[in-house]
Amino acid sequence: MQRILNNAGFVFLLAVVWVILNENLSVLTILGGVIVGIVALYFTNRLVLKDDYQRIYRVRPLMLLGYSLVLVKEIYVAGFHAMVKIITRKVNVNIVEFDTQLKDDFHISLLANSITLTPGTVTMEKSGQHLKVIWIDAHTNDSAEAGREIMGSFERLLLPSEKRLGRHE
Amino acid sequence: MNTLAQAVSTAFLVVSMFFFFVTTLGLFRFKTVYARLHIAGKCLTGGALSVILAYLVVAPTPAAAFRLFIAMLLLLFTNALGTHAITRGSHHSGVELNTLEENSMAGTAFDPRPRMTPDASGEGDA
Numbered sequence: 556m557q558r559i560l561n562n563a564g565f566v567f568l569l570a571v572v573w574v575i576l577n578e579n580l581s582v583l584t585i586l587g588g589v590i591v592g593i594v595a596l597y598f599t600n601r602l603v604l605k606d607d608y609q610r611i612y613r614v615r616p617l618m619l620l621g622y623s624l625v626l627v628k629e630i631y632v633a634g635f636h637a638m639v640k641i642i643t644r645k646v647n648v649n650i651v652e653f654d655t656q657l658k659d660d661f662h663i664s665l666l667a668n669s670i671t672l673t674p675g676t677v678t679m680e681k682s683g684q685h686l687k688v689i690w691i692d693a694h695t696n697d698s699a700e701a702g703r704e705i706m707g708s709f710e711r712l713l714l715p716s717e718k719r720l721g722r723h724e
Numbered sequence: 725m726n727t728l729a730q731a732v733s734t735a736f737l738v739v740s741m742f743f744f745f746v747t748t749l750g751l752f753r754f755k756t757v758y759a760r761l762h763i764a765g766k767c768l769t770g771g772a773l774s775v776i777l778a779y780l781v782v783a784p785t786p787a788a789a790f791r792l793f794i795a796m797l798l799l800l801f802t803n804a805l806g807t808h809a810i811t812r813g814s815h816h817s818g819v820e821l822n823t824l825e826e827n828s829m830a831g832t833a834f835d836p837r838p839r840m841t842p843d844a845s846g847e848g849d850a
Contacts (some may be wrong), residue, residue: 572794575787575790575791575794576791576794578787578791626771626800630769630770630773631770634743634769634770636764637762637766638742638743638746638750638770641746641750641753641754641763642746642749643747644753646754646759648756648758648759648762648821649821650821667808668801668804668805668808669804671765671801671804671807671808672769672771672803672804674762674765674766674769674770675762675766677761677762677765677807677808677811678808678811679808679815680812681810681816689758689761689762689811691759691762717756
């Protein structure tokens with residue numbers, strides 16, 4: 556019971572999604588959403604994560620909002636950049652490796668997935684803080700410079716958020 | 725206001741068509757595995773995102789807009805996961821940077837190679 560109360564925010568979020576998908580704002584639907592949310596959270600905590608949701612997915616919601624705006628902007632900017640490369644056939648696919656300064660595993664996953672979402676770069680492997688990325692427009696072999704160019708704006712946003720949460724594991 | 729929303733929506737649709745067109749073009753143009761993976765991933769992030777944004781602008785009810793928003797989040801998450809999984813899998817099974825993609829349909833009627841000119845490929849999906 557205590558754990559369910561701890562996860563009230565997530566249950567609320569799941570219930571909101573449930574109500575939206577049902578397009579029906581009655582007491583029964585809301586109750587159903589809450590129950591389904593609790594069941595879903597229980598099973599993920601128990602079977603998938605083997606830990607608590609709140610401990611693993613600890614981010615600031617406001618940061619996430621700003622982050623997704625930057626992400627969508629980045630997708631379009633990089634997208635048009637890559638379009639030009641495809642049309643003019645000037646691609647140079649190569650693998651670059653670099654280290655990120657982030658320490659939290661969840662934040663590194665966020666960063667890696669953002670890199671995959673941005674057209675032109677796909678994360679291939681992550682081990683600890685080390686990322687291996689395929690770059691469609693590789694014009695530098697220098698690890699630090701490639702890292703700055705690929706993950707610059709994402710890392711700048713994620714670093715303060717991680718520091719604010721004070722997690723160093 | 726309504727006209728403005730429709731204009732924005734149309735602009736997004738045009739952008740998405742452009743993305744899809746270049747994606748199709750790129751898939752036929754490049755032969756290596758990783759280059760094709762890049763381009764296939766672009767199709768979704770650029771094209772499908774634009775389609776959803778286009779309908780988000782002209783959504784008739786707030787509920788419909790929220791559903792589209794959820795669909796957008798789902799697409800973004802699953803696209804990143806899928807692209808990463810395929811790339812990682814091909815890396816671990818020994819695909820090199822300049823490995824050409826095997827044509828599993830070679831010799832059949834579905835072999836794309838005879839029709840690889842850019843304008844023939846553009847008509848397919850754009």
